[in-house]
Amino acid sequence: MSEAHENRAILERLKAGSMEAFEQIYRKYNAALFNYVLKISKGDRYIAEEIVQIIFIKIWETRANIDPERSFYAYLATIAKNHLYNSYQRNLIEHIYVDHVQKQSVESDGEMELVIEQHSLESFMDKVIENLPPARKNIFILSRKKFKTNREIAAELGIAESTVETQLSLANKYMRKVFTMYIDKILLIVGYLIN
Numbered sequence: 001m002s003e004a005h006e007n008r009a010i011l012e013r014l015k016a017g018s019m020e021a022f023e024q025i026y027r028k029y030n031a032a033l034f035n036y037v038l039k040i041s042k043g044d045r046y047i048a049e050e051i052v053q054i055i056f057i058k059i060w061e062t063r064a065n066i067d068p069e070r071s072f073y074a075y076l077a078t079i080a081k082n083h084l085y086n087s088y089q090r091n092l093i094e095h096i097y098v099d100h101v102q103k104q105s106v107e108s109d110g111e112m113e114l115v116i117e118q119h120s121l122e123s124f125m126d127k128v129i130e131n132l133p134p135a136r137k138n139i140f141i142l143s144r145k146k147f148k149t150n151r152e153i154a155a156e157l158g159i160a161e162s163t164v165e166t167q168l169s170l171a172n173k174y175m176r177k178v179f180t181m182y183i184d185k186i187l188l189i190v191g192y193l194i195n
Contacts, residue, residue, distance in 0.1 A: 011068035014059075022063070026056055029076055037080050047084070055079050070152065078147040128178050132171055139164055140171040 013021035030052060037048040055076060059066070066072075129137055142148045142156070143164075150168070154161040 007072060008068040011066055011072060014063050015066045015068065017063065022060055025059070025072070029073060030056070032073065033076050033080060036077055037084065040081060041084055051080055051083055054083065071149065074149045075147055078143070078149060082144050082147065125175070128175060131178075132174065136167045136171050139167045143168055 010021050010024050014025055033055065034048050034052050037051050038045060041047045041051075058079065059076075066075075129140060132140060139153055139157070142153045143150070148156070150161050150164045153164045157164075
């Protein structure tokens with residue numbers, strides 16, 4: 001039995017709810033995924049360990065959605081990259097908020113809390129995604145929300161892989177620009193409230 005065929009067989013059993021298959025998958029991909037996250041997180045072992053654990057929990061919880069025909073490592077790597085990206089953004093928001101709470105000694109007018117409550121990161125990002133051009137938005141969602149590789153997106157949409165890469169790059173550039181504007185606004189509010 002070829003390795004690819006064996007992988008498909010294990011993934012089929014995992015999809016059906018086999019804990020043994022899950023343990024096989026974990027043993028097979030755990031170290032490689034850890035090393036990948038360690039690399040993209042610039043050597044942060046704590047983040048790498050945390051993300052690997054979260055991803056495998058997610059894999060078990062969403063096992064029914066696994067496609068045994070797709071590259072499972074590429075699937076894991078895509079989830080890891082997106083999770084790290086989202087984690088950095090959430091941590092930045094939380095850091096600013098906690099810093100504000102610790103420094104604030106008098107009752108504020110609630111403006112900072114209102115910004116945080118109205119713009120939880122996920123809902124805020126969803127609103128930003130909605131502003132992307134339709135084709136770019138579709139590619140971004142397939143990549144970030146459905147965890148498809150660039151090659152899979154290109155095949156599904158019948159476009160060149162380089163087009164997918166370009167559209168994702170443009171989407172990421174736009175998202176960073178909007179997110180930076182949002183962070184600047186929070187910093188201005190924090191500065192106003194604590195001074």
